[in-house]
Amino acid sequence: MRILIIEDEAGIVNFLRQGLTEEGFDVDVAGDGETGLQKALAGVYDLILVDWMLPKRNGLEIVNALRSANTRTPAIFLTAKDTVHDTVTGLRSGANDYLKKPFHFEELLERIRVQLRTHETGTMLQAGGITLYPDQHEVLNNGEPVQLTQKEFVLLEYLLRNKDKVCRRNRILEVVWGLDAEHDSGVIDVYINGIRKKLGQPSDGGLIQTIRGVGYIVKDK
Amino acid sequence: MRILIIEDEAGIVNFLRQGLTEEGFDVDVAGDGETGLQKALAGVYDLILVDWMLPKRNGLEIVNALRSANTRTPAIFLTAKDTVHDTVTGLRSGANDYLKKPFHFEELLERIRVQLRTHETGTMLQAGGITLYPDQHEVLNNGEPVQLTQKEFVLLEYLLRNKDKVCRRNRILEVVWGLDAEHDSGVIDVYINGIRKKLGQPSDGGLIQTIRGVGYIVKDK
DNA sequence: AGTTTTCTTAAGCCAATCTTAAGCGGCAGG
DNA sequence: CCTGCCGCTTAAGATTGGCTTAAGAAAACT
Numbered sequence: 438m439r440i441l442i443i444e445d446e447a448g449i450v451n452f453l454r455q456g457l458t459e460e461g462f463d464v465d466v467a468g469d470g471e472t473g474l475q476k477a478l479a480g481v482y483d484l485i486l487v488d489w490m491l492p493k494r495n496g497l498e499i500v501n502a503l504r505s506a507n508t509r510t511p512a513i514f515l516t517a518k519d520t521v522h523d524t525v526t527g528l529r530s531g532a533n534d535y536l537k538k539p540f541h542f543e544e545l546l547e548r549i550r551v552q553l554r555t556h557e558t559g560t561m562l563q564a565g566g567i568t569l570y571p572d573q574h575e576v577l578n579n580g581e582p583v584q585l586t587q588k589e590f591v592l593l594e595y596l597l598r599n600k601d602k603v604c605r606r607n608r609i610l611e612v613v614w615g616l617d618a619e620h621d622s623g624v625i626d627v628y629i630n631g632i633r634k635k636l637g638q639p640s641d642g643g644l645i646q647t648i649r650g651v652g653y654i655v656k657d658k
Numbered sequence: 659m660r661i662l663i664i665e666d667e668a669g670i671v672n673f674l675r676q677g678l679t680e681e682g683f684d685v686d687v688a689g690d691g692e693t694g695l696q697k698a699l700a701g702v703y704d705l706i707l708v709d710w711m712l713p714k715r716n717g718l719e720i721v722n723a724l725r726s727a728n729t730r731t732p733a734i735f736l737t738a739k740d741t742v743h744d745t746v747t748g749l750r751s752g753a754n755d756y757l758k759k760p761f762h763f764e765e766l767l768e769r770i771r772v773q774l775r776t777h778e779t780g781t782m783l784q785a786g787g788i789t790l791y792p793d794q795h796e797v798l799n800n801g802e803p804v805q806l807t808q809k810e811f812v813l814l815e816y817l818l819r820n821k822d823k824v825c826r827r828n829r830i831l832e833v834v835w836g837l838d839a840e841h842d843s844g845v846i847d848v849y850i851n852g853i854r855k856k857l858g859q860p861s862d863g864g865l866i867q868t869i870r871g872v873g874y875i876v877k878d879k
Numbered sequence: 880a881g882t883t884t885t886c887t888t889a890a891g892c893c894a895a896t897c898t899t900a901a902g903c904g905g906c907a908g909g
Numbered sequence: 910c911c912t913g914c915c916g917c918t919t920a921a922g923a924t925t926g927g928c929t930t931a932a933g934a935a936a937a938c939t
Contacts, residue, residue, distance in 0.1 A: 847929085851930095868927070870926070
């Protein structure tokens with residue numbers, strides 16, 4: 438998720454950048470209104486945090502410009518202007534939220550999540566060239582859609598959710614097949630084989646590696 | 659625009675009701691959590707204002723229940739609980755905004771407008787050449803009106819609201835038929851078949867795709 | 880009450896999917 | 910170097926689950 442911060446006070450920028458980066462966001466910064474608007478218009482961001490008072494162009498102008506350019510990227514005002522009139526003006530300009538300084542980072546984070554929630558394409562799991570969308574029930578192999586059966590899908594999803602961790606055979610049986618261990622009939626092997634084939638992966642040294650006597654592991658790289 | 663207020667303090671209720679009515683909203687009130695949730699689940703409101711502390715069921719439970727029932731009606735918390743932790747919890751439960759008492763009516767009004775603005779897609783649902791107007795109870799297939807029965811309409815509406823997401827059979831049964839899962843008698847298939855026919859869609863690879871063992875998905879594009 | 884529409888149930892059919900089983904081959908320990 | 914275990918691969922049989930159709934039940938309308 439890419440977030441653009443349009444803010445000129447270095448202290449706040451650093452504070453935000455560090456916190457958001459730690460939370461796993463890609464953060465980009467613009468130090469004045471002009472470059473901020475340019476970047477925002479590019480439309481590559483999932484969310485924009487914008488200060489009101491800025492050099493060259495103020496936050497209000499930026500959000501107004503964005504909306505009249507039909508760009509719907511969610512925008513949150515982050516500003517010291519704290520009168521009701523300011524808030525109303527900010528929101529009316531097309532912003533999606535308005536947070537008064539000083540604010541708690543936790544609250545900002547949650548309000549960001551609210552905005553991203555409505556815009557979310559859903560979570561996804563990735564490893565190597567594989568992307569799996571649980572919500573869409575879809576798997577892409579280097580961008581190419583791959584047709585997996587239900588069991589194959591569930592198995593691959595389990596492996597991906599435990600990326601870089603060993604998945605023991607009995608655990609897989611339990612989770613995917615709902616069987617107690619010691620019922621190992623070799624089903625897993627059949628399905629691993631099927632998945633590897635459909636993904637064009639070798640049975641040895643590929644994305645899904647065999648740990649003899651233990652289980653399997655998906656190694657991202 | 660219909661707004662539901664779930665709040666037990668008469669003073670606040672009157673204050674809100676009067677202000678919102680003057681602004682042209684249709685206002686409905688529930689005085690406790692139980693009836694509030696019932697009304698909210700009906701899905702006829704455009705927005706819900708909810709207090710946190712309520713008789714019978716608190717606001718948190720209400721919003722949680724709404725979201726897990728897949729009802730996306732925007733909800734705004736309106737509460738005296740003002741710690742950061744409360745705010746975060748409220749927003750995380752699925753609410754769209756969180757306003758601490760005491761608040762200015764002007765700000766509430768603007769925040770309501772923000773929610774209605776972003777959710778204004780409610781007037782119509784589209785995918786492929788299909789357009790569905792929930793309010794008019796009308797469906798167009800490439801501009802040509804299509805005659806759907808009540809159940810067909812509700813089912814298609816549900817699928818379109820969850821465009822590009824898998825709709826699981828048990829979820830469909832629950833939402834459209836009000837049945838608990840494990841009552842799968844094959845009704846869904848009959849109706850999907852009917853809808854596909856009326857829309858001139860193939861049973862395979864068309865707009866409404868079957869995900870074997872899971873459910874259906876409407877893929878736009 | 881009669882007629883028409885809509886909803887639900889049931890059953891047969893077929894293809895996708897799952898499971899089992901068996902042969903093969905490599906790796907590890909003796 | 911042999912032997913047994915374990916995973917790979919394949920194919921055949923069993924099963925599931927969705928599609929389709931039709932007919933009876935319920936609801937809506939006249």
